[in-house]
Amino acid sequence: LPLFTTPSPSPDYQSGKGSRRPCPREGRKKINQIKTTKYTLLSFLPKNIFEQLHRFANLYFVAIAVLNFFPVVNAFQPAVGLIPICIIMVVTALKDAWEDLRRYKSDKIINNQHCFIYNRKEQDYVQKHWKDVRVGDFVQLQCNEIIPADILLLFSSDPSGVCHLETANLDGETNLKQRRVVKGFLHQESRFEPELFQNKIVCEKPNNNLSKFKGYMEHPDQTRTGFNSESLLLRGCTIRNTEVVVGIVIYAGHETKAMLNNSGPRYKRSKIERRMNIDIFFCVGILFFMCLIGAIGHGLWKGKFSGLPPFDVPDANGNFPSIALQGFYMFLTMIILLQILIPISLYVSIELVKLGQVFFLHNDIDLYDEETDLSIQCRALNITEDLGQIQYIFSDKTGTLTENKMVFRRCTIMGNEFSHQENAKRLETQKELDSDDEDWTKCQYGAFPGLSTLRHTGKILFHMIFFQEKDVTPDQGLLTKVKDAALKLETLTPHKVTKPSFTTGSSITDFFLALAICNSVMVSTTTEPRQRVRCLNSPASASPSLPLLRLTLEKAWGQTPPLAVEIPPMWATRAAPGKTARPIIPEPEFCYEAESPDEAALVHAARAYNFTLVSRTPEQVTVRLPQGTLLTFDLLYTLGFDSVRKRMSVIVRHPLTAEIIVYTKGADSVIMDLLEDPKLRKIRAKTQKHLDWYARDGLRTLCIAKKVLNEDDFQRWANFRHEAEASLDNQDELLMETAQHLETQLTLLGATGIEDRLQEGVPDTITALREAGVQIWVLTGDKQETAVNIAHSCKLLEQRDMVYTINTESQETCESILNCALEEVKRCYDMSKTEHKFFGIPLPCQAPSSTMEAAVPDIGLVIDGKTLNIIFQGNLEKKFLELTKYCRSVLCCRSTPLQKSMVVKLVRDKLKVMTLAIGDGANDVSMIQAADIGIGISGQEGMQAVMSSDFAITRFKHLKKLLLVHGHWCYSRLARMVVYYFYKNVSYVNLLFWYQFFCGFSGTTMIDYWQMIFFNLFFTSLPPLVFGILDKDISAETLLALPELYRSGQNSKFYKMSTFWIAMMDAFYQSLICFFIPYLTYKDSDIGVFTFGTPINTISLITILLHQAMEMKTWTFIHWSVLVASFLLYFVVSLVYNAICVTCNSPTNPYWIMEKQLSDPTFYLLCFVTPVAALLPRYFFLALQGTLGQSPILEAQKLDKLPKEKKDLAIQEWRRQKERLSTACRVAPFPGNARLGHLQVPHFTEQELRDSSIKESSSPMKRHVGDWVLNRDKSSPLPCPGYVGHNQRSPSSSARPSPDEHLLGPSGYKAFGMFTDSQTGSPGASSRGSHKRSQSSLTI
């Protein structure tokens, strides 16, 4: 890093721990100017050329061009050989230059934003550009200004030294964050005096960790004050709620954390391109072979002549090299001649086509989300076609499948459950209300003159979040209890020390107090200077000018004070429909800004019971009690949430009792282990039961607990804590230790259940993707029960699926379970196959290629993180994968981000399949990066997922159109274009090759090389491009209606080995026809070289264009015009060129040849017969295929031709047929086993049972189905909480656990016996595990 290597140890520098930081005195340091451009005007040419030469293909073509400069081998004129590569490189360079120019412009806008910097001469803050900000400058920022650099906060107008930030630009999170002034600068006058600042600042080197920052300040008296990221204002964030702040610039420009985090678009190679590269090597092979023929042929030809024929020209000195040498030279000449066998233009064409595809992708209105005003973002430009080949989808759950909008649903307090029925009912009707609500919002925000430029959509979202989270309908029973309890609380006299009692009443108040206090929620009201505009989910790549706009608008707003007055309160008329201004609602209530939606939901829940969080400062929290009294708690410490502890705590002093209370809130698994209260075991058990219910309902659960500390303990702990905070080295560990030290021996207060609602359209999307043959895995960090439940509700698991659940910590168990499950599944699968044969009923269940799905009952697999670990450690991956191959869906619960990515990598590498990972949170980043395609959902959890993704969408449901339609299109377009390109080049280049047989393999071309170059660059390049960008083989509606059409892409139907070779054969055949018909026609005539070549060239053009026309499935006017234009262009250019070039191109001379040919009837006769002859086989084959072909793609194309109503009918019919087949397949091998199966065979509905038992009443499957629950821990009262019927909604009698019904079949399978044997040893081991949930179970 240049900054730190600056070798000028002036007194202004202070070194510490390998880091240096200039003292803020002089303005000669790192400036804040950013430059994201790659090139400058001067460096563009060399640098760009250098970069382009890194591509293998370009290097190859340059080498060939250079080869042309050796006189002995040159086939063309040396300079001409350079033309193709030059054009290619110029096009690429122009593209690069354009991209760079855009970056330059956006940089310029950013660099020229204004901010106030302290100027020593003027002793005041002066306005300057961002680019003039230097490290060490004092910057003054006002409310709503964007921070120009990473700044250490030294002063805030807020008396408590706090400054509020919105980090949406950085991470997409819209809640306000607090930053604090560096310790020691807190108590200042109203104004910060930069002149008095004499300290040296030492901090770490610039890095990209947004959340970590450490350093200290050395005062003139050598004392040091530490600071951390709490005091750092990051570039790109916006100051909110704070009038003025002053800080010193620590990192500027590219060293800011925001810039260091900004990695450009990623470069991936798509499957087609990998396939293509293989074929290019084949082409190289063919080329080599052809050149070898040329070399040998030339040698033989030379050897034929004993004397010196007059047409054999010696070299310049009149000598003849040896035949071998001439053969070698000829080899090189032939390489030059046949070079376009390696399709040079293909590379450029692919780039251009992908740009076009991305353009259409980006412009699809169906992928646009009004709420966030975001369309799909394509961050990776070159893997569009991979979207059409996805075989596995790995999805996150929270925020991806679900909305991540939390709604408080139920709670349990001291073992009493409060079901909040009214709340549930209200939420049911919520959806209908939503639409009205939107209208209402539009109306309300409609009428702001001059501000119509702001979007309404973001506002609506903003409004809706709060609408949902805020409105909790309290449970009536609980409400009365709360009132009673609260009354008691208020009667407490401040100084009366009460003994901690565990009455329900006080627990209830404690519970709600904890809900209200134990969080990091910020309160903002209309009285505070809160002028914020929410713009959720800023797109990462959008133009930077807009924050400016926002800024100015906000400033304008700041000057119009009580806006509420100006606005007609509720029903303002809509001035500009669709364009509404920002929400300045007269807020009668508090607005809560929470770091996670859970917290907000809890605070709102507390408020519903009249425990209203009124204000929160770093020192104090104020809560309004039901009776209206305000209680202000002194906030002694806040132990924030982290993923290791999985809990957070606050330590407060109760204002009335003066007790020191610790309120803790956290995941149930953690809290339950920390409880230490023997008396309350019953409550604990009850609560646990409730929690299990909640989990089964798909609710997120949190436990609330408290602890009362005595003064001495607290003091001791506080000292300890203080030391930890002051330490610089292992601060993190120490802090963690202290936190863990405190959070013990808690008293359980209760637990809450929060609903995370399924996103709109998720089940539908999943069903469609399923039909498309995509395997969907859910990888979540969430609890198994919740995950299974969500899986059911989003149709990932069906009622009748067999679900295997593997939870174990022992490797042997895991292995045997896997073995056994595999055995079982395979048998099932085999049996279904044999049965089909036996009954002789051809059941073409699915596409024949996807064998794994044929005729097997759908199988689901649920596995947790620990088991995954064992699988990874114990080399069980193979078995695991084999099992998952039979599974229709897999759920991995409790998995860490690392595990997520490991799973993705495992599947991708071992199964060699195309994978897609989709997620929205930071925990999905690794998985998104590991997959072939990473998709980020720009949702609630910030922008990290989006930043690391290839595509960013706003809703999960968009995946359907993205894959099924765009994926299919992009894939089929590009695949067919690539194949066409190979065909085109080979068929053209072969013409030259055939000619070699008649010119003594001397490398002569019968086509003028300019015309050859034009042929590739202009006459035949546009149609494939248009084809690659615009052609639709099947309409979007049909693709969406018939997801199975997607399988064509998964199976690489349009571009595989056979396609390539068929194209090659066709190219050879066509080139033979195109050469030999003219040859035989002109044989023994007075035809000249170019006069012979011109008709061949023309014929070839016609053939190639007509071939393209046959490939095109949709003919829009663009297709038409491009084809016709290419054809006409050829003639116009040829005529003009042949007419004006008399001696311009010596020694070859095409003068007047085209004109001569056009006056010759033979030319026309040739142009008729040859293309027809060349294309006849293909045409015949296509027509035959169109008539007899049974492929779904063809069928769908036929459907597309039908009129609308007929088409809909036909599609319905198609789907019905498929459904019939698939249900037949699925049910067929499944006997009526639910009677026997207990526990986990519950998902058969009565109807299905009857159906299946009628069909297969004597199936052997019956025998063992019941025996597949292994290692059930019979001693525990409820052995497998959550395993008992994964679906509560259909608790049929057959699904009840009844161990007595363990029935071994009349004749157990051998394998099964083996399995039980192998199990005998392990159950003890696994149940002895420390964790109470360490059971392993295999369930069907």
Add this chain to the structure above:
Amino acid sequence: MAWSATSPGANQPDNTAFTQQRLPAWQPLLSAGITLPLFFCVGLAFIGLGLGLYYSSNGIKEIEYDYTGEPGIGNCTACARVGERVAPPHPNCTCQWCFSLPELFQGPVFLYYELSNFYQNNRRYVVSRDDEQLSGLASALRHPANECAPYQRTPTGLPIAPCGAIANSLFNDSFKLLYQRQPNGPYDEVPLDRTGIAWWTDYHVKFHNPAPINGSLKLAFHGTAKPPNWPRPVYDLSPDPNNTGFVNQDFVVWMRTAALPTFRKLYARIRHVNYSAGLPRGTYCVNITYNYPVLAFGGQKRIIFSSISWMGGKNPFLGIAYLTFGSLCIITGFVMLIVYIRYQDENGDGDEDE
């Protein structure tokens, strides 16, 4: 940086047919029903055209004679042997080929010579010329292009005009046609029109003599050397001032390099008033001045009389090609028909089932 865009509808895509990929389109789907008429139409048209071509090509008459002089064949053996022994330029040697026409040889009659196994399309040969020199450019005359090497300059350094291998290997046999109206009658020389044998554009645009100095072409070529194989310099190719130098028609024709190793070049047209209808019945003799050696590289020389039709010279292949592919179209048409009928049946059955 992740700055956001917030102007109204900034991110909303345009809802146009183009951006939403809903442009009206014609969707052809090839199937038997559609292609049937096409196959038959094309097939019939081709067969018709093919028949026409075939017969019109058959109407063209050709008389050819191989005068290479391979040992034992023809009259030119002696000349050929001479040519083999002596390095060019060769001494004149003549031989004769006589033939009789039982009936009128329909005009217009063209006289060609044909060379076989002569690779005028050899890459190094094709480029061995200087078009600028041939177009009469004075500077190029003195400084022939490098492509001409080793026929660029003489060992003494004089520029060769015309330079290059093509010019050096100029075909220099000549023919004289004699007509004997009555048996044993006198032989009349048939006038051969040797002026219009090159392309009009070649003669008028591409090839020019350097500007004569004092009216003398010889002076204009002063300071240049003749190609090594030539017996006389370029300005002496013909006594006709419009047919000598670079614009000599034989030379111009030769310079248009042939595409294939067996090629013809037009030598003359017979269109004298007496012979405007063609060559009348009788006996003819061609006096061949044999200069050009071809035996050394296994070549052959022929002399050909040919008439032409609307579509050029004798060319039976095109007619055959049309007939072949026309029939193929018809055959595929029938296959399609069968497929179409069977498929319709199946379809019908399927419909009945449902």
